Structures are given as structure tokens and as C-alpha cells.
Amino acid sequence: MDSFNEKCAVVGVFNSSRSAALCYYSLFAMQHRGQESSGISTSNGSNIVTHKGEGLVTSVFSDGLEKLVGYSSIGHNRYSTAGEDSKCDVQPIFARYSLGQIAVAHNGNLVNAKEVRDNLIAKGAIFQSHLDTENLIHLIAQSKSRKLQDRIIEALSYIKGAYSFVILSRGKLFAVRDQYGFRPLSLGEIENEDGTKGYVVASETCAFDLINAKYIRDIDPGEMLVFSLKDGNGIYESVKVFEPTPKKCIFEFVYFARPDSFVFNKCVYEIRKNMGIELARECKIKADLVIPVPDSGVISAIGYSQESGIPFELGIVRNHYIGRTFIEPGQSNRELKVRLKLNPIKEIIKDKEIIVIDDSIVRGTTSKQIIKILRKAGVKKIHLVIASPQTVSPCYYGVDTPDETQLISATKDIDEVREFINADSLHFLSLDGLYKSIGYEADNGNGYCKACFDKEYVI
Ligand code: SF4
Known part of the structure; x- marks a missing residue:
């Protein structure tokens, strides 16, 4: 792995006769947040039915969607976690308990998951998966409260970390975001054919576009929305579970x-373009061409080109269909792995001094291989320009x-990294430049986690 990877996506749809189909399309739109497995649980008011499996959304639901009949659904895409038994970790998780039936899906990471799990096991709980999600189900099941809403609030008081939970009971849907709001979760509205109103919550608003939902707002950090039915319409109540x-x-x-997508109520495209503009202002490099590493560097490269006046070219083409391509064993395959995905257009870049824009450098191995294939293609000089600060620390959220x-970047300074990847120059966007791209003058307590850039972990 030579990138940071978001672990999951969640979605919930309340009050639509097509709730499972709307979940399916939403998960399809959010496939980039998890490709390992997918699942949907649907309630018809009396029963919850789940269909889930390993693979992409289209393959998991090549059949099975027809059995998910009901007005309320939750769904999940999961990103792989190396070394664990993937089959039992597919979400949503379904359980029967003293108040009836429940299904839960979760995006994030609970930092005290082991401690909570050990306590539950000591009290006799039996776990079926490696998922933090199961902790919440056990905590809800063990609560003595008579209302599910109170049980959820009590269960959340025991867990710490980053989470967006969607929780389905037979009659209601709950969506909750941790008090820090690490992971995004947005609320949208759907209008049914009979004129009644429904709601959707999703990790990203690109899901809303596909299902014609209207973006309403983000769910606040520490807020829980409780969806229920009234006179045929979906309604919701906002509950402040934690001080945000x-x-x-x-x-x-x-x-x-x-x-x-709009994330944290901001347009991601505009921010990525601003990153390129800020980079051009910070770097001031002269070159013949600006070239993105596709796809993640494309939008910042457009911004860099427009601000600097240096022509933009797609000098590298990406193959989107590599999947888990077979790589012959026993060969030095790093270069092959990059070549399978990225191929330079020699005629565009030969004998040129180029600025290559990428989103981040993690291990540095991919950047090194990209520069190697660009040099083989006859480039004169390569300036690698990164649209984020140096990633110096892991994420626990x-x-x-x-x-x-x-x-x-945790162990090498910029010049040592430049030497390792064999670029002629290397530049990273400053943290202030990143804040300016988002619309702030600098980091003045604007409520963002940036711990992978500066090691300031809030929990
Ligand atoms: S450390 Fe913070 S900013 Fe970095 S990936 Fe994790 S949550 Fe995001």
C-alpha cells in the first residue's frame, strides 16, 4: 500500500418503497471508499433482511436485491483490512436482542475498541467478527433501558473514536456522528412518487446526486438523527448526544x-483546484508542462497550470481496469505494478522540463517508479509537486x-526524499497553503484534524 485509504462508506434511506435500490445506487456512487465487500439491510416494519458479500457493489448485488423489500434500509461498503477474516467482517451486522431486531453499519475506527471488547468478553459476550461495530451491538443489547434510542446513547458513552453509525431497527433509522466529526456524514431529502417525503444519510453527497436526493445539511459532530414515520412522511428528530x-x-x-462531492459543506473540486493554485504561488517553478498523476493529481494540476500559466497536458494515462491483476512471482515487480496502472505519453513529454502533480507521498515507492518511467520516456527534468504537506504520522481515526x-517523510527530510525518488526538485504544499485552499487564512482552530501532517492527535 502506497496511499492512505478511507476504510468505509455508510448510507441509510428512510421512507421509500425503493429504499434498498436507493442504498444500492448510493453504495455504487461511494465505491471508491471501499471495494472489499458490500451489504444492505432492509426493514419492512416487521422484519429486517440482510444481503451482503465480498466484492464490488455490482457483483454483490448481481442478485439478492429483490429480496430486500421495505421502506427503510442501511448499507455499507468496506475497505479491506489485511490479515483478517474478511467473510465475517462484512457489514451491516444483524442481531436479535430483547427489544427485537437491529442492524448496524459503521465507518471509522474506535480507539478503545479492544478495551471495550475485553470487558464485554469478560461479561460473557461472544463475538463473531473483528469489527468494532459489534461492540456497539453488544453494548446496546446489554443496556437495561426500555427504549432503543436511550440504549444507543448509553452505548455511545462507552466508546471513543471516529465513527459514523447507521442503525436500523424495524421501525426507525438512527444516524450518528462522533463528537469530533472525523468522518463525514450528510443528510439529504427524497421526494417519493406519491408525494411523500423520505430521507437519506450518506458518507458523501455524490450518493445524493445519483438518487436525485436534495442535500439538506451535514449531521453535526456529536449529533444523532432519529428517523420515524408520521402520516406517511419520514420525519426526523435531532438529538445532541455529545457537545461537538x-x-x-x-x-x-x-x-x-x-x-x-460536498464534504463538510465544501465543494471538494474547488478545494483541490485551490491547492494547485496555492502550490503555484508557493513554488514558482518554471517548466514546459504541468502533468498530473492521474486521477488524484488532475484537479490540482489544472489549478497549478491556470495560476502559473504553464500549459497543462495529460502526459500520463491511467488504466482503470487493473483490479487484482496477476503479477508473475519472483520478478522485481514494483515498476510493472506502476506500469500496469500508469503509462506515459512519450510524444508529449520527451525532452521537456515537467512539473508532475500528485496528491501525497506515503511510502515514496510509487513516486520513485513514476519518475523512473518518466525518465525512460525521455523527460529532461522532473519537478514533483505534492498537493498536501508531508505525511509524517499514521491515522487512528x-x-x-x-x-x-x-x-x-517520518524519517527523511525533503531533500532526502527527493534523492530517494530521484526527482530534480520536490515541493509539498504548506499546511497554511492547505488551509488557504479550504478558505481560511491559516490554522486558527477551524476544527480540522491534521494529525497525519503534524502529529497533533486529539484522542
Ligand atoms: S490523521 Fe486526521 S487528517 Fe489524517 S487521515 Fe486521519 S483523520 Fe484524516
Whole structure:
């Protein structure tokens, strides 16, 4: 792995006769947040039915969607976690308990998950998966409260970390975001054919576009929305579970989110373009061409080109269909792995001095290989320009990252990294430049987590 990877996406749809189909399309739109497995649980008011499996959304639901009949659904895309038994970790998780039936899906990472799990096991709980999600189900099941809403609030008081939960009971849907709001979660409205109103919550607003939902707002950090039915319409109540202390993941703007999404109520495309503009202002390099590493560097490269006046060219083409391509064993395959995905257009870049824009450097191995294939293609000089600060520390809030020893910028200064990847020059966007791209003058307590850039962990 030579990138940071968002671990999951969640969606919930309340009051639509097509709730499972709307979940399916939403998960399809958010496939980039998790490709390992997918699942949907649907309630018809009397029963909850779940269909889930390993693979992409289209393959998991090549059949099975027809059995998900009901007005309320939750769904989940999961990103792989190396070394664990994937089959039992597919979400949503379904359980029967003293108040009836429940299904839960979760995006994030609970930092005290082991401690909570050990306590539950000591009290006799039996776990079926490696998922933090199961902790919440056990805590809800063990609560003595008579209302599910109170049980959820009590269960949340025991867990710490980054989470967006969607919880389905037979009659209601709950959506809750941790008090820091690390992971995004937005609320949209749907209008049914019979004129009644429904709601959707999703990790990214690109899901709303596909299902014609209207974006209403973000769910606040520490807020829980409780969806129920009234006179045929979906309604929701807002419950403040925790005092909000926002620490929204700034890396969403750098890499995770789709550029056509609004995340934390901001347009991701505009912010990525601003990053390129800020980079051009900070770097002031002269060159013949600006070239993105596709796809993640494309929008910042457009911004850089427009601000600097240096022509933009797609000098590298990406193959989107590599999947888990077979790589012959026993060969030095790093270059092949990059070549399978990225191919330079020699005629565009030969004998040129180029600025190459990428979103981040994690281990440095991919950047090194990209520069190697660009040099083989006859480039004269390569300036690698990164649209984020140096990633110096791992994430513990629901993002899959290598440990610190594997992060090249944790152990090397900029010139040592430049030497390792064999670029003629190397530049990173400053943290202030990143804040300016988002619309702030600098970091003045604007409520963003940036711990992977500065090691300031809030929990
Ligand atoms: S540490 Fe980095 S990736 Fe993790 S939540 Fe904070 S900003 Fe996002």
C-alpha cells in the first residue's frame, strides 16, 4: 500500500418503497471508499433482511436485491483490512436482542475498541467478527433501558473514536456522528412518487446526486438523527448526544472524497483546484508542462497550470481496469505494478522540463517508479509537486495507513526524499497553503484534524 485509504462508506434511506435500490445506487456512487465487500439491510416494519458479500457493489448485488423489500434500509461498503477474516467482517451486522431486531453499519475506527471488547468478553459476550461495530451491538443489547434510542446513547458513552453509525431497527433509522466529526456524514431529502417525503444519510453527497436526493445539511459532530414515520412522511428528530468538538478529517479534501462531492459543506473540486493554485504561488517553478498523476493529481494540476500559466497536458494515462491483476512471482515487480496502472505519453513529454502533480507521498515507492518511467520516456527534468504537506504520522481515526516506519517523510527530510525518488526538485504544499485552499487564512482552530501532517492527535 502506497496511499492512505478511507476504510468505509455508510448510507441509510428512510421512507421509500425503493429504499434498498436507493442504498444500492448510493453504495455504487461511494465505491471508491471501499471495494472489499458490500451489504444492505432492509426493514419492512416487521422484519429486517440482510444481503451482503465480498466484492464490488455490482457483483454483490448481481442478485439478492429483490429480496430486500421495505421502506427503510442501511448499507455499507468496506475497505479491506489485511490479515483478517474478511467473510465475517462484512457489514451491516444483524442481531436479535430483547427489544427485537437491529442492524448496524459503521465507518471509522474506535480507539478503545479492544478495551471495550475485553470487558464485554469478560461479561460473557461472544463475538463473531473483528469489527468494532459489534461492540456497539453488544453494548446496546446489554443496556437495561426500555427504549432503543436511550440504549444507543448509553452505548455511545462507552466508546471513543471516529465513527459514523447507521442503525436500523424495524421501525426507525438512527444516524450518528462522533463528537469530533472525523468522518463525514450528510443528510439529504427524497421526494417519493406519491408525494411523500423520505430521507437519506450518506458518507458523501455524490450518493445524493445519483438518487436525485436534495442535500439538506451535514449531521453535526456529536449529533444523532432519529428517523420515524408520521402520516406517511419520514420525519426526523435531532438529538445532541455529545457537545461537538469538531476535528474533521482534512485528508478528505486531499484524497478520499470524490471531487463531485460536498464534504463538510465544501465543494471538494474547488478545494483541490485551490491547492494547485496555492502550490503555484508557493513554488514558482518554471517548466514546459504541468502533468498530473492521474486521477488524484488532475484537479490540482489544472489549478497549478491556470495560476502559473504553464500549459497543462495529460502526459500520463491511467488504466482503470487493473483490479487484482496477476503479477508473475519472483520478478522485481514494483515498476510493472506502476506500469500496469500508469503509462506515459512519450510524444508529449520527451525532452521537456515537467512539473508532475500528485496528491501525497506515503511510502515514496510509487513516486520513485513514476519518475523512473518518466525518465525512460525521455523527460529532461522532473519537478514533483505534492498537493498536501508531508505525511509524517499514521491515522487512528478510520483510515488505513502504513505505520510510521513506513512513512518516508517520518524519517527523511525533503531533500532526502527527493534523492530517494530521484526527482530534480520536490515541493509539498504548506499546511497554511492547505488551509488557504479550504478558505481560511491559516490554522486558527477551524476544527480540522491534521494529525497525519503534524502529529497533533486529539484522542
Ligand atoms: S490523521 Fe489524517 S487521515 Fe486521519 S483523520 Fe486526521 S487528517 Fe484524516
